[in-house]
Amino acid sequence: MNNTDKKFRRRAEARPDEMLDAALAVFSEKGFAATKVDEVARRAGVSKGTVYLYFPSKEALMEGIVRRAVAPIAERAVPDMAQFEGDPRLPIAMLVHTLQNLLSDPNNLAVPRLILREIMNFPAIAELYRREVLGKVIPALTALVARGVASGQLRKVDPEMTVRSIVGPIVAHVALSEVFGMRPEEGLALDRLVENHLDILFHGISPAGGEETP
Amino acid sequence: MNNTDKKFRRRAEARPDEMLDAALAVFSEKGFAATKVDEVARRAGVSKGTVYLYFPSKEALMEGIVRRAVAPIAERAVPDMAQFEGDPRLPIAMLVHTLQNLLSDPNNLAVPRLILREIMNFPAIAELYRREVLGKVIPALTALVARGVASGQLRKVDPEMTVRSIVGPIVAHVALSEVFGMRPEEGLALDRLVENHLDILFHGISPAGGEETP
Amino acid sequence: MNNTDKKFRRRAEARPDEMLDAALAVFSEKGFAATKVDEVARRAGVSKGTVYLYFPSKEALMEGIVRRAVAPIAERAVPDMAQFEGDPRLPIAMLVHTLQNLLSDPNNLAVPRLILREIMNFPAIAELYRREVLGKVIPALTALVARGVASGQLRKVDPEMTVRSIVGPIVAHVALSEVFGMRPEEGLALDRLVENHLDILFHGISPAGGEETP
């Protein structure tokens, strides 16, 4: 009798997590509405009733997926970016590269893609995402840009709007690829995108005669 | 019995159009899945059976909405941008301002928003949109940028990726506003976004010591 | 194509009534909880969906049954008993005989039996029954007895409690028969019950000139 034996796994505490994994997989394949709870259960290797032992409803599975994915972001101390003292382009580049790394792994792409797909039917999730992720990242970025402008390290741009210029190209690139299948011949080519994006962005936000990209 | 009489208008050939209007309205309010054909019919002032007289299924309503909205774009001669001979920043700015105008009118926003919301459940629509809209606009933009680079009117940027830098900030701005309700205090503030966006974009893609924004 | 043709009956207005008939039959057989809506539908000769076309829920069927049965009682002018001028024993006997007639027909017995069976799970129905039936019949009877006592045509009894003595034996008899299957050898024998009941009610069981209550 080994560890993968059903009998043994019965009381594993990972059970809810396994169900979220299964739910994420099926939701991603067929969409929330077209997914049957039965299928989530089967994929998780349990019976339908067991799903309801851990999650009160099909919607709760959705929320669970998002909450689990959002938690580390929410916990991570995003705002220390604002206290950064040097060239603001450094943390901006770092953030962009972090995003790049995150999005490179298809596993990490699954949740945002699912959120993108279903969010408008789940106001509660939109609110959660807005509060825990966007509500932290965007103000931090805005403050960073504002400080750069104030210190003269950046041109006199509109900080709030500039945030859109920082993340927008990445969003557009991923959406084009994931939603419409419009991707470069080599594949997702995130590195190419990021390189070009930062090149334009930094030439665009740097003072006249600006130095090299960090 | 005069011309405005319901009986009379009922026989107008505009009937399918009225149904698409109704469907767009309800789909936008509640989402496709949560919308009952009954409600579309009621909103259009006809009976449920009549809807099926013109559209073979609920999905067909969705497709009809998109097809109708996409038609003018598909017909419009997008590619003449590519033949533009002068400063490529001019047609880029024009495109951005056209987008700005389009998105300023909430009516025009309805269809893209609905597409954004439902597209992942409708591969056929994604394909249609990709083929008729993105497949025309993006290559045209790419070509435009490529020509600018070739002629030295733009810096040596990656044309394909630069397209993401052109439309991305607008997409991000609208998505932030429409999906997450994150909008500036004044409202959508598209003009502020566009001004800042073009400012950064043109400083970023212009050759060193680049001139003013056109 | 005759009147019983399914095609013809399609638009009959009797549809809801037929469903209530079917529901009454099945509820009576198996009880509310054990009855499947599917079975009600089948018994009514329609599909499950059709039931929900006329009644919003399974409970609504229950309420519909009771409401329909109660309506004529509620409408019938019960209170003219109170204005009766002569010997109050006459309307009392009449009421008892009316009850006897009602209960003789098994069809009439079905609804009260169902009510008796399910009432404690349907507070709304209890309230309806209390208001529309008991709330009219019992005060009327009480008033009748009170008037009889006042006029000296009845002994000095407690009118409110005496009402229990008027209807109680009948209730007990029917309950014994319907609920526990305890019935006389001849069958329900309502006439024997009523005759004996009125005899005792009007004279008591003590021999003429009977002594004090022990």
Added chain:
Amino acid sequence: MNNTDKKFRRRAEARPDEMLDAALAVFSEKGFAATKVDEVARRAGVSKGTVYLYFPSKEALMEGIVRRAVAPIAERAVPDMAQFEGDPRLPIAMLVHTLQNLLSDPNNLAVPRLILREIMNFPAIAELYRREVLGKVIPALTALVARGVASGQLRKVDPEMTVRSIVGPIVAHVALSEVFGMRPEEGLALDRLVENHLDILFHGISPAGGEETP
């Protein structure tokens, strides 16, 4: 660890009894169908599995409740009433007063009320109750009345039917109060009912020397 310790009390043989208490409480509150075994277990302070250790099914809890309540009645020597030699009105009055006392205590009311509520869904319980309670009390009463008639101590009434006149008013009074909430202003007022009931039962409602039944 002392005697009141949960661990200790848990092993008491009273365990099944505690479960019946819990079941009675919950069944009374919500009805049998709406009660979850889980809740009975929680109320009894044990786990769901333990309930099934003592009772093979949810229905068995119901039967257990009734059987336990019925046992003392069944054991008590009811029939000695029949051997009573004096005025039959005496044991009749005694029985009524016994009933009155029983019903005065809400605790005693719980089981009959539950039986009343659920009996039609439990033929086995109806049968048990019929055999052990009604099947003993009613024949005893019938015999008592029959003897009274035979001895001339009662008028020539129908013994079998007269039993309904003895218990019916009490049943009706309690049902009116418990099922429909129709009770006198002072409360249940069982004493008032019993006094009036016996008065009428023994004397009727007609004035002394009252005329024929109308």
Added chain:
DNA sequence: CATGAATGAGCGTTCATTCAT
């Protein structure tokens, strides 16, 4: 053309019961 009554497959959810520990 238009209606709307009728259909019935489909799915989320509940809960009594089981059984490995």
Added chain:
DNA sequence: TATGAATGAACGCTCATTCAT
């Protein structure tokens, strides 16, 4: 004995689609 995680059959309700009128 006692536990409580797991099961899965069962059922109420919805709604896209059809079709007789």
